Structures are given as C-alpha cells and as structure tokens.
Amino acid sequence: MRDASGHDPLTQERLRLWLKLMKSSSLIEDELRRRLRRECGSTLPRFDVMAALAQAPGGMRMGEISKRLRVSNGNITGIVDKLETEGLAARVPVPGDRRANLVTLTDEGRTAFSDHASAHEAWISEILGQLNADDIDGMIRRLDPLISMLETQNKTAD
Amino acid sequence: MRDASGHDPLTQERLRLWLKLMKSSSLIEDELRRRLRRECGSTLPRFDVMAALAQAPGGMRMGEISKRLRVSNGNITGIVDKLETEGLAARVPVPGDRRANLVTLTDEGRTAFSDHASAHEAWISEILGQLNADDIDGMIRRLDPLISMLETQNKTAD
DNA sequence: CATGAACATTTCAAGCTTGAAATAAAAAAT
C-alpha cells in the first residue's frame, strides 16, 4: 500500500507478470514431460538427475544433486533408487566417509542420456522454433536479473 | 540442423532461454508454495481451484475447472473432494444433466479464499518488489507472444 | 424405441514431491 487509495498500482501488474511467467513455463514443461514419457519412456525428474550426473565425470553426492536441482534429499534418494534398479546409475562409496555416496551414470546410463538429451534439444528447438535471435536475447536479458534477484532473496531468507 | 556444420546456432540459445524461464518460474512457485503452506495451511493446487471458483459466481463444472487449470480431470476430483470435506466447496447437481456437477465455494470457502488471495497478492508484490514498471512491462510484452505461440501449438497438436 | 457414439466424472496405480523424523558417521569440543 503506497498511495492514498491503499493500492500499489504495480501490484496488479506484478500479479499479471507472475501468471504469464508461470503459464509459459508450464506449457513448455508439460509438453516436454509428455514427449519424454511417450518417446523415451522416461520422466523429467529422471532426465534432470541424469543431466546433472552427465556433467560431473567424477560423480556427485546425493546432497550435491539435490542442491543443484533445488529439490529435497528424500526426493533424490527415490529417483536414484530407480535409476540404480534400471542399471542407469550406480552409488559408489566414498573412501574415507562412510556416510556419503558418489552417484555416477553407468555406461548404459550415459548412452540412454545421450539419446534423451538429443531428443530434448530438438524438442526445445521445435517448441521455441518461432523465436528469433532477438526474441530470445530480449527475454534472457530480462530473466537474468530476475533470477539473481530471486536467488539473493532465497539466500537472505536462510 | 540448418547449416553445413549440422548445428542450428540458435538451438543452444533456445535451451538457455528455457532453462532460465523454468528456473525463475520455479523459484517463485516454490516460495509461494512454502508460504501458502506455512501461513495459510493450504496448497497451491487448492488455491488455484478456489481462485477459479471465486471468479465464477454460478459455479463451475469439474471439466471446466480442469480445462481452465490445464490439469487432468481426476486431479480436480481429488482436490474438490478435499475442499468439500473441509467445507470450503460444494458440489451441486445440475438440473437436467445427472452426469454433471456445479462446484461452488461455500461462504466459508469464500472467506478463506479472500484471506489467502490478499496474502498471495502481497507475497507476489514482495517477491517481485524490485521490478519497476518498465521491467514488468518489458517482460509481459515478451511473454504474451510466446504464450499465444505455445497455445497455438497445443491446439494444432490435438 | 434401440443402440452406438459422445460426454462428465470417478477410480486407480504409478510416480513425484515435500518436510520431518530417524540413522549413522564424522568432526569438534570438552
């Protein structure tokens, strides 16, 4: 409330922005989920975990994965359990720390992820195909400061 | 693949855009979830359903709600079940169509939603508070065409 | 009317997600 009438005139605009951000994001996300399911027999959470692992040649600890993906520890436990059962990932003990595990992709996991990642990349290109370089750049330029603003808030809230 | 080297030079940029869109959206969404839970003892899905109902004085059918929120029918069944159990919403039969129900907010539901909605609005204002009119407008102008592009794709895919 | 197609909703199993409590191990402090 910043004026005499009791309304911040930007409040409604912020709300509108949030709704549109959410809508565009979930339209894309839902489409990716559907395709990942139908065409790869996989899911977005599994893909995200595998993507994180693929970028960490030496493997990642459970806690590193959950921090990177900003999800709970218990969540990662379940997803890695599944990947392990399917032979796509493996937990290897950390010498000198019996609490921790390093999670790595198996060869089979690396192969599968490589497939899924190409498909994923192609889908994004298809879904966002009508955006030209200027559109993309314009949005990224707006999103970057928004993200660092949000991350700063999160850090402060701890 | 649109050039001799086998790479569309925009592919990587589109991927970057998607990751940033997703990240900003989920940072905000997670924060709203946490607050809705802690400060209102509620959840985002419940809030979304109640928000839809609050805008429909005559009530909405199950199918209308699920179409509006772009989630499955079965999902709405479960959420409305809960709202009904808690006395916040009610299913009323549609005269002349025994298959359908009109879902409405009870008085108690309207009161609760009104509370939650004010809190929600204030949180958005707080979370996005550092964005000025120009930032907001600039983003909305980019998001609007993106959304209609995505919606057109969805329609075509049916 | 009869009956097959279309429609509104529910049920269900499987998977994701969270926050909190439990385990277990390592590190720090006394």
Place this chain on the structure above:
DNA sequence: ATTTTTTATTTCAAGCTTGAAATGTTCATG
C-alpha cells in the same frame, strides 16, 4: 576419551499429478 554437534543420507506419511480404464448419462440416428 567422551560427549556434543554437524553432516549425509534414508525413511515415511501425506498430498499432487497423470493417463487409462470404468461408470453412468445423454444424444443422435436409424
């Protein structure tokens, strides 16, 4: 050496979400 505290992970219950199958109802057409 023995607490105490911190750290790494798992377990668990509760809730969300989906897609597919099931139910029951209405509509259209012969």
